Amino acid sequence: MKNENIYLGSHVGLSAPDFYLGSVKEALSYGSNTFMFYTGAPQNSFRKPLSELKIQEGRKLIKESGIDESKIVVHAPYIINAANSSRLDLYEMSINTIVSELRRTAGFGAKILVLHPGSHVGMGVENGILALAKALDTALSCDGTDVKIAIETMSGKGHEIGVNFEEIKSIIDHCKLKNRLGVCLDTCHVHDSGYDLRGDLDGVIERFDKVIGLDRLLVVHVNDTKNPVAAHKDRHENIGYGYLGFDVLYRVVHHPRLQGIPMILETPYINEKAPYKQEIAMLRSGEYKENWRD
Numbered sequence: 632m633k634n635e636n637i638y639l640g641s642h643v644g645l646s647a648p649d650f651y652l653g654s655v656k657e658a659l660s661y662g663s664n665t666f667m668f669y670t671g672a673p674q675n676s677f678r679k680p681l682s683e684l685k686i687q688e689g690r691k692l693i694k695e696s697g698i699d700e701s702k703i704v705v706h707a708p709y710i711i712n713a714a715n716s717s718r719l720d721l722y723e724m725s726i727n728t729i730v731s732e733l734r735r736t737a738g739f740g741a742k743i744l745v746l747h748p749g750s751h752v753g754m755g756v757e758n759g760i761l762a763l764a765k766a767l768d769t770a771l772s773c774d775g776t777d778v779k780i781a782i783e784t785m786s787g788k789g790h791e792i793g794v795n796f797e798e799i800k801s802i803i804d805h806c807k808l809k810n811r812l813g814v815c816l817d818t819c820h821v822h823d824s825g826y827d828l829r830g831d832l833d834g835v836i837e838r839f840d841k842v843i844g845l846d847r848l849l850v851v852h853v854n855d856t857k858n859p860v861a862a863h864k865d866r867h868e869n870i871g872y873g874y875l876g877f878d879v880l881y882r883v884v885h886h887p888r889l890q891g892i893p894m895i896l897e898t899p900y901i902n903e904k905a906p907y908k909q910e911i912a913m914l915r916s917g918e919y920k921e922n923w924r925d
């Protein structure tokens with residue numbers, strides 16, 4: 632079963648001097664046919680104007696290299712927290728940032744924006760879900776794009792919401808504009824939140840389909856994890872070095888029910904070097920090299 636319909640890539644940078652052109656080149660250097668990036672620093676919402684980011688040059692290279700632009704993924708900055716409305720200034724800032732990120736995503740020609748559902752910070756899960764759903768409807772009703780938001784499954788640290796499929800489903804159900812909502816399944820996060828991907832991958836995928844529906848699955852984050860199942864930790868590990876292991880992650884990438892969905896690695900750098908070229912090659916071919924990090 633050789634490459635089917637697999638879109639596999641990694642997180643890439645967006646930095647001077649080449650910006651988006653550099654992002655595309657970086658992705659191609661790993662042997663990727665998709666990628667994910669932040670449109671600025673992940674931890675804040677300061678953003679350079681799109682006109683400075685060499686978007687036309689990047690998109691030209693995307694076309695020339697045969698990458699399907701609809702599989703490219705943007706990740707929203709993680710300072711956004713729209714699951715707590717007790718501080719109105721922060722809540723409104725989060726909504727404004729979501730709107731601006733949706734527009735920036737469209738400006739790159741991309742179609743999918745991954746968003747962390749956020750933390751209720753003591754308001755309770757149900758109130759967190761309601762606050763987020765309202766924020767999403769507000770943002771999606773005024774951004775003027777057709778970009779979809781992929782809500783990421785979280786590991787359950789602190790007061791995070793979206794830590795199981797039922798909570799994600801409830802967020803979607805509380806939104807009116809649900810045709811623009813989907814899900815990003817992170818293998819590290821769902822494992823850490825308590826789903827036994829290693830013991831029962833097909834069962835977890837079936838559960839996702841029953842509760843949310845696989846038609847909502849827009850992105851998969853392919854990460855190994857440093858912690859055992861249900862640890863609620865969220866520490867990513869290189870492919871084959873964690874509790875999930877190579878075989879499970881290979882089966883995720885090649886799973887017949889997950890074909891066509893962009894698969895993005897967010898595994899840690901090794902001595903300041905990106906591991907993605909090796910990880911992508913192994914996940915495509917199925918040939919795992921023991922101690923490949925050494």
Ligand code: FE
Pocket residue numbers: 706745747783
């Ligand atoms: Fe994320």
Ligand code: FE
Pocket residue numbers: 783817852897
């Ligand atoms: Fe992730």
Ligand code: ZN
Pocket residue numbers: 817819820865866867
């Ligand atoms: Zn994570």
